[in-house]
Amino acid sequence: MASSNLIVGLEIGTSKICVVVGEGRPDGAIKILGVGQAPSRGVRKGEIVDFETAMKCVHEAVVDAEEKSDIMVRSVYIGITGAHIQSFNNRGCVVLPDDRDEIDEQDVEDVKINAREVSIPAQNAFLHSIIQHYHVGGQDGVLNPVGMLGQKLEADFHIIHGVRTRIQNTIRCVKELPLDVEDVVFTALASAQVVLTQHQKNLGALVIDIGGGTTDYILYVDGAVKQSGSLAVGGDHITNDISMGLRIPMTRAEKLKIEEGSVILGNCLPGETVLLKDDSGFAGKEIERETLNTIIHLRLRESFELLKRKLDQEPFLDYLGEGIFITGGCSMLKGIDHLAEDVFGIPAHVAHAQAMSGLTSAFENPQFSTAIGLIKYAQAVQIDRRPRGGLRRIFGKIFSGMR
Numbered sequence: 001m002a003s004s005n006l007i008v009g010l011e012i013g014t015s016k017i018c019v020v021v022g023e024g025r026p027d028g029a030i031k032i033l034g035v036g037q038a039p040s041r042g043v044r045k046g047e048i049v050d051f052e053t054a055m056k057c058v059h060e061a062v063v064d065a066e067e068k069s070d071i072m073v074r075s076v077y078i079g080i081t082g083a084h085i086q087s088f089n090n091r092g093c094v095v096l097p098d099d100r101d102e103i104d105e106q107d108v109e110d111v112k113i114n115a116r117e118v119s120i121p122a123q124n125a126f127l128h129s130i131i132q133h134y135h136v137g138g139q140d141g142v143l144n145p146v147g148m149l150g151q152k153l154e155a156d157f158h159i160i161h162g163v164r165t166r167i168q169n170t171i172r173c174v175k176e177l178p179l180d181v182e183d184v185v186f187t188a189l190a191s192a193q194v195v196l197t198q199h200q201k202n203l204g205a206l207v208i209d210i211g212g213g214t215t216d217y218i219l220y221v222d223g224a225v226k227q228s229g230s231l232a233v234g235g236d237h238i239t240n241d242i243s244m245g246l247r248i249p250m251t252r253a254e255k256l257k258i259e260e261g262s263v264i265l266g267n268c269l270p271g272e273t274v275l276l277k278d279d280s281g282f283a284g285k286e287i288e289r290e291t292l293n294t295i296i297h298l299r300l301r302e303s304f305e306l307l308k309r310k311l312d313q314e315p316f317l318d319y320l321g322e323g324i325f326i327t328g329g330c331s332m333l334k335g336i337d338h339l340a341e342d343v344f345g346i347p348a349h350v351a352h353a354q355a356m357s358g359l360t361s362a363f364e365n366p367q368f369s370t371a372i373g374l375i376k377y378a379q380a381v382q383i384d385r386r387p388r389g390g391l392r393r394i395f396g397k398i399f400s401g402m403r
Contacts (some may be wrong), residue, residue, distance in 0.1 A: 005023055005024040005025070006021065006022070006023055006024075006033075006071060007021075007022050007023075007024055007077065007374075007375045007378045007379060007382075008020065008021050008022070008065070008073050008075065008076045008077065008375075009022070009076065009077050009079070009190070009370070009371040009372060009373070009374030009375045009378070010058070010061075010062075010076040010077065010078050010079065010174065010371065010374070011078075011079040011187065011370045011371045011374070012040065012043060012046075012048070012054065012058060012078070012079070012170060012173070013040055013043065013046065013081075013211050013212055013213070013329075014040060014043050014044065014045060014046055014211060014212035014213025014214065014234060014236060015039075015040055015211065015212030015213070015235065015236065015329065016037055016038065016039055016040050016061075016212070016329075016367075017037065017038045017039075017040050017057050017058050017060070017061035018035065018036070018037055018061065018367065018368060018370070018371045019035070019036040019037070019061045019062050019064070019065035019073070019076070019371065020032060020034075020035050020036075020065070020368060020371040020372050020374070020375060021033045021034045021035075021036075021065050021066075021068075021069040021071050021073065022372065022375035024375070024378075024379040024382070028379070030372070030375055030376060030379065032372065033068075033069040033070075033071060034065050034066075034067075034068030034069025034070070034071065035065065035068060035368060035371075036061045036062060036063070036064030036065025036066070036067075036068055036069075037061055037064060038057045038058075038060035038061035038064060039057065040054075040057055040212070041053045041054065041056075041057050042054035042055075042056075042057065043057075043213070044213060045082060045083065045213040045214055045232045045234075046081035046082045046083075046187075046211065046213050046214040046230070046232075047081075047082045047084075047166055047169075047170075048166075048169045048170060048173055051169065051172075051173060054173055055173050055176055055177065058173060058174060058177065059177055062076075062177065062179070073179065074179065074180060075179060075180035075181070075182050076174060076179055076180075076181060076182065077181075077182050077183050077184075077185060077374040077375070077377065077378045078170060078171065078174060078181060078183075078184045078185070078374075079184075079185055079186075079187040079190055079370045079371070079374055080127065080162065080167055080170060080184045080185065080186055080187065081186070081187045081188075081211070081214045081216055081230050082162065082163075082166060082214065082230055082232075083214070083230055083231065083232035084124075084162045084163040084166055084230075085127070085160065085161075085162045085186060085216075085228075085229055085230040086120075086124070086160070086161055086162065086229065087158060087159060087160045087161070087227065087228045087229055088118075088158075088159055089132070089156060089157070089158055089159070089226065090115045090116075090118055090156070090157055090159055091115060091154055091155065091156050091157075092111040092112060092113070092114035092115030092116075092117075092154065092155050092157065093111065093114060093152065093153070093154045093155075094107050094110045094111045094114060094152070094153045094154075095151065095152050096150070096151050096152065096153070101149050101150065101151060102147065102148070102149055103136065103145045103146055103147065103148050103149075103150060103153050104146060104147075105146055107145075107153050108134075108145060108146060108153070108155075111134075111153050111154065111155045112129055112131075112155065112157065115129060115155060115156075115157040115159065116129055116157075116159060118159075120161050121163075123163055123164055123165065124161045124162060124163055124164060125161060125162065125163075125164040125167060126159065126160075126161050127160045127161055127162055127167070127184065127185075127186055128158075128159070128160040128185075128186060128189065129157045129158075129159050130157060130158040130159075130160070130189075130224075130225045131155060131156075131157055131224075132155075132156040132157060132158055132224035132225065132226070133155070133156050133222075133224060134153065134154070134155045135153075135154040135155065135156075136148050136150040136152075136153055136154075137149075137150035137151060137152060156224075158224070158225040158226065158227075158228065160186050160189070160228055167184060170184070171184065182378065183377075183378065183381065185374055185377050186216070186218075186228065186230075187209060187211075187214075187216045187230075187370045187373075188207055188209050188216035188217055188218040188228055188230070189218055189225070189228065189373075189377070190369075190370050190371075190373035190374045190376075190377050191207055191209045191216070191218075191327055191328070191369040191370045191373045192207045192218050192220070192373065193373040193376035193377050193380070194353035194354055194369060194372050194373045194376050195207055195325050195327050195351045195352070195353065195354070195369055195373070196220065196322075196325060196351075197354065198223065200220075200322040200325075201220040201223045201224075202220075202222060202223040203321035203322045204220060204221045204222070204316075204319045204320040204321040204322060205219075205220050205320055205321075205322040205323065205324070205325055206218075206219045206220075206311075206317070206320055206323070206324045206325070206344075206346075207219075207324075207325050207326075207327065207351075208307065208324060208325070208326045208327070208328075208340070209326075209327050209328040209369065209370060210234055210235060210303075210326065210327075210328040210329070210330035210331055211234050211235065211328045211329055211330065211370075212234050212235050212236045212329065212330075213232065213234045213236050214230050214231065214232060214233070214234050215230070215231045215233050215234055215303055215307060215328075216228075216229070216230045216231075216328075217229060217230075217231075217307060217311075219311065219316055219317075219320070221316050221319045221320075222319075226314065226316045227311060227314055227316055229310065231303070231306060231307060231310070233302075233303045233306065234303075234330060235257075235329055235330035237299055237303075238257055238261075238295070238296055238299045238300065238330070238333075239253045239254045239257055240253075241295050241296075241298075241299050242256060242257055242261075242292065242295050242296070245291075245295045246285070246287055246291070246292070246295070248276065248282070248285060248287075249282060252276060252279075252282065256274065256276065256287070256292065257292075257296065257333070258332075260274045260289070260292065261292060261293065261296050261333055261334070262293045262296065262333070262334040262335050263293070263296055263297050263300055263333050263334060263335035263336050263338065263339045264293065264297075264334065264335035264338060264339075265290070265293055265294060265297050266290075267293075268289045268290045268293065271288070272288070272289045272290070273286045273287060273288055273289060274286070274287045274288075274289050274292065275287075296333065297339065300333070300336065300339055301339060301343060304339065304340055304343040304344070305343055308343055308344055317344065317346070320346055323346050323347035323348055323349065324337075324340050324341075324344060324346055324347070324348035324349070325348075325349055325350075325351040326340060326348060326349070326350050326351065326366075327350070327351045327352060327366040327369040328366055328367065328369065328370070329366065329367040331350045331351075331366045332350070332366060332367075336350065337349055337350050350366065351366065351369070352365060352366045352368075352369060353368065353369050353372040353373070
């Protein structure tokens with residue numbers, strides 16, 4: 001990977017590991033060169049619980065991506081998820097010295113540092129400080145304050161943080177392979193880079209990324225991130241409910257959910273059934289389709305209502321001009337957008353990565369939104385490229401003691 005425009009996104013999910021190799025073009029476009037996958041083991045609710053097993057799975061997915069893309073992977077951008085991810089909005093302020101009134105880049109950096117001088121749990125580390133708006137001398141909505149005149153620079157930031165050791169475990173899992181870690185990115189932030197256009201962010205939009213073990217979300221108003229986080233519920237919970245409710249093995253429940261499941265109730269013919277054929281260790285069974293759909297509907301409704309209660313703590317749901325965009329593997333359940341509209345009272349759409357070239361099957365599959373989004377995020381960062389070693393400076397102690 002000698003070419004600097006080759007970027008690799010890695011998502012260590014609860015259900016599967018996904019590695020996407022992409023090529024960034026000068027015009028901002030991305031070409032997908034290859035996608036590697038492996039079943040995920042040793043991961044629960046988006047977090048590593050068995051280090052050795054998870055590392056083997058990541059290795060399998062990386063090898064698969066290398067074979068598909070004919071590229072040797074040496075470094076990756078990693079998606080981070082888990083219920084430990086938290087966020088808040090905060091304002092930083094810098095007063096310029098008396099002998100200077102022109103704002104420079106150091107002032108912009110200082111106001112960012114000032115915004116992060118808040119108390120977060122001792123075991124946590126900052127993941128992102130995302131600018132919302134600058135304010136110069138009482139003027140709001142400033143996009144780039146460098147070169148402007150004023151005595152005081154203020155800035156509103158959306159700050160995302162998480163448990164340091166859990167982030168470290170994910171980084172170590174990759175570095176042991178050994179691969180370099182270019183950066184770690186909250187998964188919903190990554191997905192939003194390719195699911196939403198800037199216009200949609202400006203008008204107001206909520207991205208809900210539903211994976212196997214977590215539901216990650218990020219909300220934009222006026223082009224700025226206002227809310228984000230992760231809930232420890234996902235598609236695996238639906239599978240578990242089907243398995244227990246219908247008394248069938250988990251593997252059969254997962255297959256049944258994907259191939260036959262729907263979120264919509266009342267659409268089945270009276271007495272309509274789905275036949276599960278007999279298999280080794282399984283005698284076969286006839287399932288009422290409406291019963292299956294009811295199980296899926298109730299679990300997803302509960303998840304959406306849980307998310308809505310969390311989002312209702314702030315007023316931003318009232319400002320989503322573009323509505324809700326659902327992505328991730330679980331978004332492929334039939335009728336999920338209708339249920340989201342019912343719960344939130346806002347138009348909802350199933351979404352996948354936009355404006356890509358290369359493997360159509362990859363970017364049109366919502367399962368790959370995060371991994372592709374990591375590439376888009378990396379491309380944006382590289383345009384305003386940090387000096388080498390930026391990741392270590394951002395996290396400080398998060399890398400201490402790591403090889």
